[in-house]
Amino acid sequence: MPVPAPTDDILHLLRQHWGHAAFRPLQEDIIRSVLAGKDTLALLPTGGGKSVCFQVPALARDGICVVVSPLIALMKDQVERLRSRDIRAEAIYAGMSHQEIDQTLDNCVYGPVKFLYVSPERLLTDLFRARVARMRVNLLAIDEAHCLSQWGYDFRPPYLQIAALRELLPTVPVIALTATATTQVKQDIVEKLAFRPGSQVFQQSFARPNLSYSVFQTEDKLRRLLEIVRGVGPGKTSIVYARTRRQTEDAAAFLQQHQLPAAAYHAGLPAEQRHRTQQDWMQDRTRIIVATNAFGMGIDKPDVRLVVHLDAPDNLEAYYQEAGRAGRDEKYAFAVLLTGPNDADDLRRRTELAYPPLDTVRRVYQALANFSRTAVGGGELVAFDFDIQQFAETYRLKAVDAHNALRTLEREGFAQVNEAVNNPARVHIPIDHNDLYRFQVANAQHDKLIKALLRLNGGEIFTSFQRISENSLAQYLRLSVVDVRKMLLFLHRSGIIQYQPKHDSPQALFTTPRYDADKLPLDQKHLREMRALAQQKAAAVVRYAAGGRCRQQLLLEYFGELDAPVCKVCDYCLEQKKQQNVTGASPALRQQLLQLVRTTPQTPRQVVSQFAPAQASTVTELLRELIDRGELRYAADGKLT
Known part of the structure; x- marks a missing residue:
């Protein structure tokens, strides 16, 4: 049994790396449970500091923490944040080359890496299994653990492979973390992760006393949005969630027309524009960001005063997470849902369309195989660039059918589509200094480029892939970017460097060896159950929007808190107070x-x-x-x- 670290030690780590003087509620209890070697489930609301709960105990012990996370953008964000705190972290995800994965795993076996983030579909590959068995793993952390449960709102079959990974690491404790879980989902997480006797579950109330929830009925959502933003204060940091890319652009343009500092953000924008838009918002140059729902995952901006949804999400779990990005500094904030006369019917119709007929799913699966030129039995975890509009047009599919069929294939564990993520160019030198020097002497035309790579990246370029900027190299060498890329490709083909060009396109992959579409083992009974569950979740959203009671009570009851007091700050509670004053x-x-x-x-x-x-x-x-x-x-x- 591991020996718990003294309080002074874990507080020192918190101060050293995060600059906080004390833990938030439940954090220290969760950390002590992990350090005592107990399997632990931590349910903390959005902004409750989940990452600290596994990062501190991992730092307090020798060895490496393996973190399973579902989203590439979320992994990359956490890795960058750890590195900014001088903590060595790596990630493995779709789109990396075999050489880069191999090098990263080697660094985790032999190097000083403290955190390895990995997507769930990578867990049981032969390459990963062989290396993880040689790592000194001190903790297995499961982020977004609700993805384990088919009763959750974002079930991902690859998460079920975690139990098999535990068999390779029989003495390693596991911590599962999520911000949203019903009673049924909590039980499912404990069961699917094979929690051992003595495990502990910590749950902070889902109540957010500083967050005022409101639902406003309106026939003109943009006009109502303008009133809300002005009412809260145009200088306040805000997020507006829209369902489609077109909606984000229209709403941002409408706010801009009324002299408000707004910008649109969605996966269809060029990577540089997305990055610039996010940075402008993070640094308060843009106060209002209008985005699709993926925005905000992992982003640590505590001073968001307002979150507005132009349309209701498909379930209350998603709404709670997205609305909860307001007021993470524990100061007063607002979460507003706008609903129109037909929104309830639209939500029910979307839920029906989300589960297309099996022949449509098989047709889209075959089209995906044709699009990627993947033969039967091949293609497992091989990512390829994927534009859904081009895909739908090429195979004469309705875009909505293609989208929903791909989501079904993802839920059933046969394929995966990743949003565009900005991957800068990366370089690794796999040969030793002597061989490199001999090449430079014999190839003077490439000497300056190699020296520039060494000067800008130091010795680490020999041990791991390092980010490079082709533009910066071109300016430094007074060459065109095209010429620099040609030289890098030549060095790559010559075996002098391993070069991964810049990449920022959406990607797709098969998560199993490709099936013959006619023999794709779709479970019709399971799909019917999932459709029925989605309909129940949509009905819960409709009930929440209809109101008639304290909004926070409605939300907390959904998550199993049946005795929550009224919040006194939602639209319903405030209206009741006004009526009492009038009466x-x-x-x-x-x-x-x-x-x-x-x-x-x-x-x-x-x-x-x-x-x-x-x-x-x-x-x-x-x-x-x-x-x-x-x-x-x-x-x-x-x-x-």
Whole structure:
């Protein structure tokens, strides 16, 4: 049994690498459970500091922590963040060459790497299994652990391979982390990960006391969005979520037309533009970002004051995660969902379309094989560039059918489509210094480029792939970028370097050896169950939007917190408070208002100005009630009569 680290040691690590003076609620308890060698499930809300819960105990022990994570962008972001704290971290994901994966795994076996991030479909490859058995693994961390459960909102079959990985690491404790899990999903995670006796489950309440949830009905969402942004304050940092790329661009343009600093963000934009847009928002040059739902995963920006959804997500798990990106600094913030007259029907229809007929799924699977020129029995985990619009047009598919069939293939574990991720060019020198020197002497025309690579990257270029900028190299050598790339490719073909060109396209891959489409083992019963589950989740979203109760209570009940008190800050609670104020208004005040208007017709503002400031809100609400009841009405000149 591992010996727990003293409190001073783990606090020192927290101060040294994160600059925090103390742990957040439950973090230290979770860390101590891991350090005691116990399998641990940690459920913390978005912004609750999940990463610290596995990163601190991994640093407190000799060896390496293997982190399973589902999204390339999320892995890369966490790796970069660890490196910025002088912690050595690596990642393996789709799109890397065999040589780069091989080199990365070697560094994890022999080098000072503390964290290895890996996508779940890589876990049981022969290459990974052979190397992980030789690593000094001190912890297995499962990020976004709800992906393990078919009852969760983002089930990924490759996650089920983690239990088999545990057999290779029988003494290594596991920590599973998620921000969203129903009671059923929690039980599924513990079972699928084969938690050992003595395991512990830590759950912080899903309540966010500083977050005001609201749902507003409207027929003009952009106009209502403008009012909300202005009401919160145009200088406040905000995220607006839209369902489609077109919506992000239209909404951003609308806000810009009204002199608000907004920008669109989606996977269809060039990588450099996406990076620039994200950096402008992170550094407060752009205050409002209008994005599709992938934006925000892993981004640590605590001062977001407002998150608006122009359309409801497909389930409350996704809504809770995305809305929860507001107010991570624990200051007051707003989460707003806008709904239109037909939104509930649209959500139900989308849920039906998300599970296309089996013949459509098989047709898309065959088209994917043709598109990638993959033979039956081949193609496992071999990534290829993939543009869904081009794919759909080439094989005369409706874009919505192609998208939904690919999602079905992903849920069933046969294929995977990754959003565009910016992968800079990378270089590794696999030969020793003496061989390299002999090549430089014999090939003077390449000497300057090799010297530039060595000068800019140092000795690490001999031990691992290093990022390079072809543009910077071109400027340094006073050559064109095209010439630099040609020289790099020549050195690559000559075996002097291993060169991975810059890449920023979406990619797809088969997660199993390719089947004959007619023999693809789709489980019709399981698909029917998944469709029924998706319909239940959509119905829960519709109930949340309909309201009639405290919004936070509705959310917390969905996650199994049945005794949560009212939040007092959502739109429903605030409206109830106003009604109580109005109902409690004295009959004398009611008569006084009627008499004022009866004597002299006047605007609401003129009426309110005749009362003490402390009474202003009560008088305003009472005027609204009298208008609703028909006891007062507006004349053509805007005055009450």
